[in-house]
Amino acid sequence: MSEVRVHNLAISLDGFATGDGQSLEAPFGHAGERLHEWLVGTRFFHASDGLPGGTVGIENAFAERHEPGIGAEIMGAGKFGPPGWQDDPEWKGWWGPNPPFHSPVFVLTHRPRASVEMEGGTTYHFVDATPSEALEQARAAAGGGDIRLGGGATVVREFLAAGLVDYAHIAQVPILLGRGVRLWDGLEALEDKYDIEVVSSPSGITHLTLTAKAA
Amino acid sequence: MSEVRVHNLAISLDGFATGDGQSLEAPFGHAGERLHEWLVGTRFFHASDGLPGGTVGIENAFAERHEPGIGAEIMGAGKFGPPGWQDDPEWKGWWGPNPPFHSPVFVLTHRPRASVEMEGGTTYHFVDATPSEALEQARAAAGGGDIRLGGGATVVREFLAAGLVDYAHIAQVPILLGRGVRLWDGLEALEDKYDIEVVSSPSGITHLTLTAKAA
Numbered sequence A, B: 001m002s003e004v005r006v007h008n009l010a011i012s013l014d015g016f017a018t019g020d021g022q023s024l025e026a027p028f029g030h031a032g033e034r035l036h037e038w039l040v041g042t043r044f045f046h047a048s049d050g051l052p053g054g055t056v057g058i059e060n061a062f063a064e065r066h067e068p069g070i071g072a073e074i075m076g077a078g079k080f081g082p083p084g085w086q087d088d089p090e091w092k093g094w095w096g097p098n099p100p101f102h103s104p105v106f107v108l109t110h111r112p113r114a115s116v117e118m119e120g121g122t123t124y125h126f127v128d129a130t131p132s133e134a135l136e137q138a139r140a141a142a143g144g145g146d147i148r149l150g151g152g153a154t155v156v157r158e159f160l161a162a163g164l165v166d167y168a169h170i171a172q173v174p175i176l177l178g179r180g181v182r183l184w185d186g187l188e189a190l191e192d193k194y195d196i197e198v199v200s201s202p203s204g205i206t207h208l209t210l211t212a213k214a215a
Helices: A043-048 A058-064 A131-141 A153-161 B043-048 B058-064 B131-141 B153-161
Strands: A004-012 A016-018 A070-076 A104-108 A123-127 A146-149 A167-173 A194-200 A206-212 B004-012 B016-018 B070-076 B104-108 B123-127 B146-149 B167-173 B194-200 B206-212
Touching: A004 A058, A004 A153, A016 A153, A043 A058, A058 A167, A070 A131, A070 A153, A104 A131, A123 A131, A131 A146, A131 A153, A146 A153, B004 B058, B004 B153, B016 B153, B043 B058, B058 B167, B070 B131, B070 B153, B104 B131, B123 B131, B131 B146, B131 B153, B146 B153
Parallel strands: A004 A146, A004 A167, A070 A104, A070 A146, A104 A123, B004 B146, B004 B167, B070 B104, B070 B146, B104 B123
Antiparallel strands: A004 A016, A167 A206, A194 A206, A194 B194, B004 B016, B167 B206, B194 B206
16 A cells, blocks of 8 residues: 655754744744755755755755655645635645645645645645545545655644554754644654654754554 | 763653653653663663673763763752652662762752761752752862753753753653653753754664853
8 A cells, every 4th residue: 555654844852843923924933944954955955946956965865755656745734824824715825836746735624625726736635634534535646656744743743643654754953942833742652653763964953764663 | 160061861752851650669750761771781881780791882972971070960859759759858869878979969959958978979968949059059069070960851951941051961762752851841942052963873862962152
């Protein structure tokens, strides 16, 4: 069966995947871009912006795994737009007319709306569903490909708690945010279900790889 | 001036330095010994128990720094004994008649008692004091040596917040405890005051080194 994968999810040392005070101007709240500098510097990220250059070390090696084999993405409402985007019928995500997903994207929201087809193969579907229901829909649309669980932290936490994630790459950044949305809450003894590998990079990031243990 | 150092403080991935439900039988609550297996396996720890052998890699290199140059220790009430030890006039710590400190030890408690002299150079002093007041007393007793801040997490957090720590070694263990006492709470932007270096070990521990930036 296709896998459910999390890639490039960044958290602070104190476990926050986004800061406090998210808004249209500050998608990650008071965290700003500090959780993602390691990613923005990679060749993978440069290329996605049509730019040359970028690092090709450990950060890039993890970052590039974001794409291959993915057939659909599931994301939370908090990733799709700033608080209140549901009140704006014209809101179509942060990513412009040609979003970087190039696949069906299932946005979890308690206020679903009609699907929106974008350029480049991305179609946004809005679903009010449990994690397992959403996963079923995404699998049906993924053409046999894997499902990327795109975040944010709340959705990843819920899928982890439900035992629905096969692989997760989490990048721990050595800053303390103090407030925001925590990834790890309520996941006691997750190590019983996942092998957890860690490797630190010269830039100070700790890359955590969670791989579901065989049942 | 002598330095204030934290050594071998272990936390879980979700930031807990001790588990829930601490007691005489379970000094670390439901965490058991899982936060300290990396330490117990080292040559440093073996030697402190009079045993041969033990690992001599990165874990041991960090662990051994616990001793040299220390003139006194400060610890919190939660490290000295199980909840309620203050009601037991005979309680003299977890460590038996010859404790591994071999120096004056200042135990922070709101219920001070008379000092207790143990074998091997350890004397317990019980002080109801702020972090800076306790540090002043410890420095006066340390004979020019450094001050080890022995934990637990609450005390280390308070000293970090007060800007009184010069160096801290924290070992992050890849387990999720879910509950207990968190180290990182309320320390937003600690990276502005500390250089933070990270290195992961083959055994899966991430060693974090915090060094105070020059003022």
